[in-house]
Amino acid sequence: MPRVNRTGVLTLLIISSCVFLLFQLYYYRKYVSKPGPHILSRTGHLTASDVQWQTLKKLLALAQRFRLPLFLVDTAALTLLSQDALQQRDRMVRQPPCSFLCTGRPVTSFALHVNSWKYDSAFLSAAEQKGFELLEMRGEDPRLASLDTLSGEEIPLRFLFRLHGYIIQVVFLYERSGNYLWHGALRLHANMDRSFAPFKLLDYGQHAGAYDRPELVLTVLDGLDIRIPRNISRFLSEQRNARFLECRYRDARNFLQLYPEDSSPEAVDFRRKVKTLLHLTARILAHLGIPFWLSSGTCLGWFRQCGIISYSHDVDIGIFIVDYRSDIITAFRDAGMSLKHKFGKVEDSLELSFLSDDVKLDIFFFYEDGDVMWNGGTQAKSGRKFKYIFPRFSLCWAELLELKVRVPCETPDYIRANYGNTWSIPVRNWDWKSSPSNVQENGVWPLSEWAELIQVY
Secondary structure, three states: OOOOOHHHHHHHHHHHHHHHHHHHHHHHHHHHOOOOOOOOOOOOOOOHHHHHHHHHHHHHHHHHHOOOOOEEOOHHHHHHHHHHHHHHOOOOOOOOOOOOOOOOOOEEEEEEEHHHOOOOHHHHHHHHHOOOEEEEEEEEOHHHOOOOOOOOOEEEEEEEEEEOOEEEEEEEEEEEOOOEEEEOOOOOOOOOOOOOOOHHHOOOOOOOEEEOOOOEEEEEEOOEEEEEEOOHHHHHHHHHOOEEOOOOHHHHHHHHHHOOOOOOHHHHHHHHHHHHHHHHHHHHHHHHOOOOEEOHHHHHHHHHHOOOOOOOOEEEEEEEHHHOOOOHHHHHHHOOOEEEEEEEEOOEEEEEEEEEOOEEEEEEEEEEEOOEEEEEEEOOOOOEEEEEEEEOOOEEEEEEOOEEEEEEOOHHHHHHHHHHHHOOOOOOOOOOOOOOOOEEEEEEOOHHHHHHHEEEO
């Protein structure tokens, strides 16, 4: 019987052991230790969560390769992330492999700040080579629209990528002159494949939206490098109230052909002062955390002619009484405005008026009463009270004088309530006590309370 070569056997065992250890190390690094879901579930089959994660990983890798700075705006994913941050920030909690991005919805939404990426068709070609189907949605560029030029040029509004039944939406955010970001509404053209995606489930689709520029941070979610808004709660709050209304330039042009805009030096100077006053007002109220909207003649000017009514001689804004703060007068005074009058009280018909550079700012506080809202008015010399009734309304964003401002979403109803069906006809002789269609008598302030409730400076 031949002798066994012990050295050879030992060498073979060592080599075999090394190969086995290397294989184990490779397997561990490739499949086990890698953050995010494993390639296979315990049953040995791909789960829906695994497929969604792989789809996201594939597109995000392409985005990184082509320097496409996407950031997560998916409301379901950000809500999960926000809840986790609040409830489990300092606790070690065992999470599912894909706990944030795999929301159970067939859509995940990202956004792209257009100024940070030059449109590159090579990215789209690479995505198609990876198996993605693409639907590019375009629309008119509102930044080119004005009273002189009506926009006709189209811009990309969003990409929809589909793979394995999952949709990844990329929303394009454009900078507007009011120093905010805007995205367009989702509009399906007649020749589009309506089965391509569950369009009703898409975030950022039903209406155009306006946002402040978010501060972004790079983090790791489910093993993937992803940018997210630093202040998630604030971003989600913005998203819920982001609906944007575009100025109606075509209607405004038709109006100004019938009633040309006053181009006198006095009118031009007034519009300049109004712009300064509105921007200052917005900064003051933003610092106080008080939302406001364009009301009365200022709202009519935006809606009817995309500008300011030069013969109105004032600026009108509305504030819900629930947002009133006791330091509001101090804040406006500290900003250089003088208090012209204060009428009413917080419980009833409060109204403030300030003066800045010879232009008056009227602040009307609105009260809720069942299915209507109303603001009050006071005649200083008689103590008579008036009430202006409006149908209930919500608030949307708009732009006026290069400023992002709120207006009633139901603007036509709001305007008709105040100015009747003839709102499109200019009225220079306007009596605030009798001209509005929605004015009602509301009693008289007791003479004993005039010193407190009727203050004129």
